[in-house]
Amino acid sequence: MSSPPATPATSASSSASSPPFSLWRIAVPAFGPSLLFGLGEGAILPIVPLTARDLGASVSMAALVVALIGIGSLLNNIPASLITIRWGERWAIVVAGLWSGLGMALCVWTSHFSLFAVGCFMVGMSQAVYNLARQSYMTEAVPIEYRARALSTLGGVMRIGMFIGPFLAAGAVHAFGLSAAYVIGIVAVVGAAVMGARIPDLVAPPVPHGQAAPASTTIVSTLRDHRRVFLTLGIGVVLVSAVRASRQAVIPLWADHLALAPSVASLIYGMAGGIDMLVFYPAGKVMDQKGRRWVAVPSMLIMGLAMLLMPLTTGTLTLLFTALAIGFGNGIGSGMIMTLGADHSPRHGRAHFLGVWRLMSDIGSSCGPALLSFLAASLSLASGIAVTGLIAFAAAGTLAYWIPRHGGAGGRAASRAAR
Template sequence: MSSASAVLKKFGPMVYLPTVMFSLGEGAVIPLIPVVASRMGADIALAALISSALVVGQLCGNLPAGWAVSRIGERFTMVIAGIVAIAAGVAMVFAASPGVLAASVFVLGFCAAAFGLARHAFMTTRVPLVFRARALSLLGGSFRLGVFIGPFVAAGLLQLFGSESAAFWFFLACLVVMVLLVLFGPDPEKTVPVPAAVWQAEDSGEAVSGSIPTIERAGVLRTMWLQRAVLGRLGIAAASLSAVRSARQVLLPLWGISLGLDASTIALVVGVSGAIDFALFYASGQVMDRFGRLWAAMPAMVLMGGGFLALSFTHDGSAAVLWFGMLAAVLGVGNGLSSGILLTLGADVAPKSEPAAFLGSWRTLTDAGGAIAPLLISGVVAAASLPVAAAVMGVVGVAGAAGFLRWIPMFVPIEKKPGDDARG
């Protein structure tokens, strides 16, 4: 069997590079969407609503993307999503009203869902099991790399050209490069066949190239019904992880503001937490492949849940700023250790005959967890206080850890026992 490094290098030009290009452009424009909306006359509430259209688009796009991938394949789904995203990017450049901008952002989120699901489905069926977690962690890391660098690129373009439109044109350029890579590069559905161990077509026993073959397609809705047990149990635990991740992005800046810190200090703390997060993305895959999924999921959830619970008791103390910095780092470690977990668990429990339809449901559920968290935090802060909101998210994290402890061994048949090693 090929080594892990050889397998991962093989996926570079067909999987990871297009992902970096898409996320790099997206990371450059996302921070500027509320700024552009405000210049169009939107108030703060409307600007926040326009920004949230991206998440809403992703939620709405996962199920149709699962249908598209199962019918026309990963490559053509990516190409179509890229072309539509280019049209949405052009509309964002020339948008003259908040309504047009919101619609364009929604379509972009829809396309992002299709792009992400196509890559997820491809990796689910093509990557050898012993390398799966590392490959998917690297996929998540490729996305994080783009999102991490994108804002710095946008800042440089703003300094150079003095207009937000420069970042949007950069996004369009990234999309064009991505579409060209996918369209004219080696077709991953042909160059990397589905291993016979993943799919057995009748009695041939040979590797199958092209789109994922099926004898009878169950469809998205029927797949959701057939897989309701895993979605309603392990899927809920996965959604809690997504919620805690999203809470980190919302709570840390709000906590810094509530402590009276200036913008540069808050940015430094959040940036250090993000850097720790990014530095650990591949370690998560190593742990999952060698020791099992639970060995990455549990520490990640315990660190993030415990970090939020501890943070909730520090707000009014004399060392509140010090605790803020320390616990932000702890949350960064927890988030970094969770890199690729949702992708890997989704691939582990996806049915072999219809993975794309299932992954559409899985990603909708996990994205919903991330979308609900900011709303939950906002409601708790309005009804009680920011420390109470942090405590609530800590409880969500601890509950999610318990869910993983209960459901991963039940639904993930390849889960290792302590001491087992899947080095391959």
């Protein structure tokens, strides 16, 4: 296994004797679990509503079961921070993989719809724990000048896994039936847990001589001490998440509005996802070298403009161009929310801070599609898409105003202030 990366606690003192930090050197232990975890979830997500229907659920109940995964993540961000503090990042990653595998096993080996729903909720719970633990771990393990690249790659690798998972599941389902998708998911998330168990533990920095150990933090104290960040940049995170979650529905819905064939709609959606996965590392490098604003603001401006133009599209080619723009804008923003959270999180009590940060992100992810649905029903689909584009512009303005205006390892000032 690759030698463990120098933690922020030790990197300064060992910089003279240690080789320069390299993301490639920690690629497998750092990013391998994310790839497998994303693959496992991607394998089951398209199959969940079909399984629910097989168990006798109505269409609306099947949709609710899919939503339970997101609800499980939303409701467990704060408990996830407590788990991470209690057991540490490494074991939280392991527990998340095993819990997700147990939830998937419950989904595939039960004939009762209620137990199937519980299994889906467990998968959502594991998402919250895993996402928080991996973000906290990478924030500590990677030097700040590489932080955006590391977290952008972390988000990008997860997306690659989510992209590959449905294809593997499709072949398995064709050969062996719906349950095969869950078997692939179980193998993948348990594999992520096994790989996560090999991640080196983080070593807490020693308390300087003559200083008292910092007092323990709570969720309440975290909200109080960092309320300005949550009420400013945190609002931008809510808006960004709302736009990102809505984009997944915008493209197929507008393709259906244009009466395009389902195969064409799937192709356009897939191409947008493809360009999304190609640009995460260059964007992370720009954030590290120029500053977070250089990527965060253009990401939202591009997505906002593309969504405002989408209601004007009239056919396959014009829809493809706007979909690719949305994919590009979303792709360059990969890891952006995690990076901003890492920049502003304190070293002591980081898991609590990130738990609240992820809760705000999940609130945006839940509200965005709900608002799109409401506007489409009450006004029109075009109006809903246009309003989503305006929300993206509001997010860009919020980020432009509140993200610190400095370049080169853009989060350094915020990170030092937080500590």
